[in-house]
């Protein structure tokens with residue numbers, strides 16, 4: 001029988017877990033225990049506070065459903081999703097490749113095919129914008145016929161799943177670039193939106209006096225044979241929350257503004273965003289990622 005003080009308890013747990021046959025599980029759990037114990041010591045965690053923490057995590061679990069993933073939302077607002085994705089990127093993305101961003105919970109397979117120059121909007125709504133550019137490899141060579149999935153909120157800040165009958169897709173589409181890797185597509189100006197605030201994560205965000213908003217953005221997923229799937233988003237630079245995204249998805253290189261006088265815009269009279277995407281070659285790194293969009297874990301919600 002050991003008498004374990006506040007430091008010895010950590011070593012005792014790690015020693016007992018040393019029998020774990022899977023070396024990666026052993027490494028992860030050892031570090032998790034070391035850091036959790038250090039955290040408890042640092043803040044001098046009390047039993048009451050730890051019970052509150054357990055109640056919070058219980059509520060997070062109970063909020064999860066086939067269309068709601070509160071744990072991923074928690075990971076997002078704590079910046080852990082961003083951190084894990086950035087580390088993943090550092091391994092597989094070529095330096096010149098377009099930066100990635102969170103996938104989000106609103107991606108849906110089977111979005112309607114939209115011809116080049118067509119629109120993502122099924123009905124008249126908010127102000128129209130045009131997006132155009134090229135898809136190339138990191139040497140600037142065109143990638144012909146890459147497939148781009150785009151999805152976004154409407155002018156009210158709602159995804160189709162939130163706006164109306166979820167069986168109807170809207171404000172999303174799949175376009176195919178031409179032989180020179182060029183694309184252009186019309187859509188509506190998206191609006192920023194709040195993360196779901198009706199669960200324990202929203203309650204935490206409120207207690208922290210954070211606003212809970214994501215800046216207006218357009219989600220993009222680009223696939224082409226031989227290249228790493230690119231999951232990213234473009235953020236509108238004039239959104240008031242572009243510097244304080246609640247889930248930390250924004251990178252400088254992904255911030256865009258619309259312009260009325262881009263000389264090479266394939267359509268005139270519509271505010272346009274020009275953005276060229278650069279795909280990294282496939283490196284064998286698995287493409288899994290975490291995002292405030294658990295679409296890869298559960299049916300889109």
Ligand SMILES: [Fe+2]
Nearest residue numbers: 104106217219
């Ligand atoms: Fe989003």
